[in-house]
Amino acid sequence: MARKVLCRLLVAAVAACLAATVRAGWLRGSATFYGGANAAGTMGGACGYGDLYSAGYGTDTAALSSALFNDGAACGECYQVQCDQKNSQWCKPGVTVTVTATNLCPADYSQPSNDGGWCNPPRQHFDMSQPVWEKIGVYSGGIIPVFFQRTACVKQGGVRFTVTGSNYFVLVLITNVAGSGSVKAVWVKGSATDRMPMARNWGANWQSLAGLAGQALTFGVTSTDGRTVVVPDVVPAWWKFGQSFTSGVQFPI
Template identity: 65%
Template sequence: MEKYGALALAIGICCLFINVNGFTASGWTNGHATFYGGSDASGTMGGACGYGNLYATGYGTRTAALSTALFNDGASCGQCYKIICDYKSDPQWCKKEVSVTVTATNFCPPNYDLPSNDGGWCNPPLQHFDMAQPAWEKIGIFSGGIVPVMFQRVPCKKHGGVRFTINGRDYFELVLISNVAGAGSMQSVSIKGSNTGWMTMSRNWGANWQSNSYLNGQSLSFMITTTDGETRTFQDIVPSNWAFGQTFSSPVQF
């Protein structure tokens, strides 16, 4: 028992140091926020990051679609933002001294038929959040519709480990990587079969990464580097009897 206790302590100390050196919050920036998806956020399911059912994948109703200036062609998927309504600028529609933290799960497309200050809220270069309605109503009054905000990118806090959903077919693995803590977004991903070396994956869309190798019948490992340079290895997280459409959860987290 003493041996296992010492091992647990060592693991705990290791994780402590990892967390200390993890992603730190950015400074504050001004933007605006609207809402979509209905009072139950049912209209936010799916989205340009590929997370699917946000209830089932753990993102819930505290999510947002990012404007072009923030979305970065999907590279910002999974990032977390703390948002405060700018009460000094709009005391009528802002709730005072409250904040909400959301995860980027979707893209708010530009509407060039409307001016940026009157309906084209997600047009470049605006930094805009189209938030799930329940999240938006934490900071704004419903009738306002759009409010000025201050926001900062913050570390993501997620329950459980990183998850891998394997889609595709033979010679094409499309892997959705979700529930990423810390920076939340990924800079690079590699995959390794039990009979192969490490192979670099490419971003297909959103949080979906692809490999064009025949890996059927092999256990799969992944190596992820997040956008703040933190790297984790997920060794043999997918067993050799995996099938397309399955999701595997890791005990490892950022």
């Protein structure tokens, strides 16, 4: 009998150790959901990705509180999220999901941070699409405590560039970024112009005030983990505003 008790204690200790290992490096936050059962309400958003299906992000997405969103610098980042089942009855235990940051969850200062103002600073909060939230939480719970951590983004194909704007205001949306998922800096070089830095306009949109129409465009993109990829002539000289071009180059995982 004593041996059985000892074995049970050892099993419990190992389980606790494994649980602690899983939590190591994870942060605490909270999560709600939005966008409806089909996630239609999540399309668009403060990163500028537009239709999240055609952009390759689907419904495994989240709007981040401003403490995480970082004025758009977090657009495209990937996070693993799991419900903190020790502190909520609304968890679906044993499930971890990966979501991509595609939107901002704005602060609501008319509500207290612990009762409705879930995205108020300094809260680290995920307003997830309903389909992915329901993988880790019970619908009637509404809000759950979570553990979360950054994780590498896995993408198919190369980095994508969508060019909009006008002759002297070129706006480039950069999507399908693997690795860190988010972009820190961008430069552009036209076939008839020198290399020049671009500035973040909003979300994942980067701007140049140079006249680039009629030129083939080369981009250098630096991710937030410090890696840079150079994409030569990814946009051909015959490009038109509103077109998208996918490179054969991608960030390593």
